[in-house]
Amino acid sequence: MNSLLSFKPYNGIVTKGDFLNALGSALGPKGLTSDPDAMAPWLTDWRGRYHGAAVAMAMPAATAEVAAVLRICSDHRVPIVPQGGNTSMVGGAVPDGTGTALVLSLRRMNRVRRLDAAAGLATVEAGVILSELHDIARGEHMRFPLSLGAKGSATIGGLCSTNAGGTQVLRFGTMRSLVLGLEAVLPDGSVLDSLAPLKKDNRGPDLKQLLIGAEGTLGVITAATLHLVPEPPETATAWVGLDSPQTALSLLRRLERLPFAVESFELIPADSLELVLRHIPGTRPPLESASPWNALIEATGERDVREQLESALADALDRGLASDGVLAANQAQAMAFWRIRESISEAERASGPAVQHDISVPVSAMPDFMTSAAAEVERAFPGTSATAFGHLGDGNVHFHVRAPADVDPERWITQAAKPISDFVYDRVIAAAGSISAEHGIGQMKLDTFQRVTDPARLRALNALKAAFDPLGIMNPGKLVPSLASDARAP
Helix, strand or coil: CECHHHCCCECCECCHHHHHHHHHHHHCHHHEECCHHHHHHHCECCCCCCECCCCEEECCCCHHHHHHHHHHHHHHCCCEEEECCCCCCCCCCCCCCCCCCEEEECCCCCCEEEEECCCCEEEEECCCEHHHHHHHHHCCCEECCCCCCCCCCCEHHHHHHCCCCCCCHHHHCCHHHHEEEEEEECCCCCEEEECCCCCCCCCCCCHHHHHCCCCCCCCEEEEEEEECEECCCEEEEEEEEECCHHHHHHHHHHHCCCCCEEEEEEEEEHHHHHHHHHHCCCCCCCCCCCCCEEEEEEEEECCCHHHHHHHHHHHHHHHCCCCEEEECCCHHHHHHHHHHHHCHHHHHHHHCCEEEEEEECCHHHHHHHHHHHHHHHHHHCCCCEEEEEEEHHHCEEEEEEECCCCCCHHHHHHHHHHHHHHHHHHHHHHCCCECCCCCCCCCCCHHHHHHHCCHHHHHHHHHHHHHHCCCCCECCCCCCCCCCCCCECC
16 A cells, blocks of 8 residues: 555545544544544454554444445545454454554444344344344344354454354354345445345345455445344253264264254364363363263254253263263253353463464364374474364364464464464365365465465455455455555545
């Protein structure tokens, strides 16, 4: 991007003050800040790995205000970084360090526009926090069937923009499956209104699906119509000890044949469990004796779910598919099991540096991949500890490589992260997998994405970017290389 020294007049606006005045007129005093202290928390990702700067932060309260912001930025070639809860795992919502970009926060757009329990629909704005949507739906005896560890801060707009997954993908799919309609503002300020939940619509490609998972590089999602499902009459949660990922998949396949619905099947290795027990206060081992692997299983159904799951697990013990198991006696115990699963990343951070990978391979290949890739990494990088955990049933695990003991954290990350990630991703691609299953590409994986992705996919993505955002102002440096644009600092 051009520096202030090379800034040229465009549409008559030539100074930072003029640009901010234009935004201020569109947004009002609550909708704009350039105060460094107010912006500081939103210029760093939650992991503390990416730090940026911004000319200002816009905080629109309505779609019309978002449209006005994008028109102003388009007219004056100012880059825009859309931001929800800033929970990206790949630096997808942080501006670069030039200070030329405008951070566009959607957090003030937090209204539920419509909730129709009978139709199983909720139309909500982009800034609605996931846990708040859960609470609102529960008040109508419904639920939005997507959950993840960051549910207390992640927003609907961000979840759509990254095609978030989580722990219930096994039954309900990712955000792509749960978004029935979408409202978005395109880079020129025009509003795409596709909120109507049409079952059939053959007016060409589905534009909302192009925006879902685009990481804010094609436009700004401002609202979504989401699929709600009734609260299940019965839910049963179990923690099961296992010998290997292979037996875990065999157990899952047997459970899927039974009358109840398996909504979650989370695979957790012993070392991840041990880290949680060591670093997260109040956690306790679910089983009396340790197992090499563990599965956290949640099943729902109309009736007798607990009895059916208990019988199925007893049969699994007899067949050697499980070594031990316990069913949650009540909701509090079920929540304690889930707290272990959702605290793995926090416990890992407390234990020392690690290189994280969010990957997928075909489900049938995942058990062998988990064990063989971990062994290969530990041989290639002596002293490291490689482990995988997560959503076995949909072929997505979090493959983490922890540092050797007694290393300097920053130095190790600087020196080891790229070679380790290249090593892991090369094996993922060889297994016909994806280097990003649910977290996106952001800025963290951009170079790797360019290196390992087939040219046809890259050409298609670049063509979409050029068509939607010819000026290259939408979330530059994320997902696709920034266009050679005339973007400039005000």
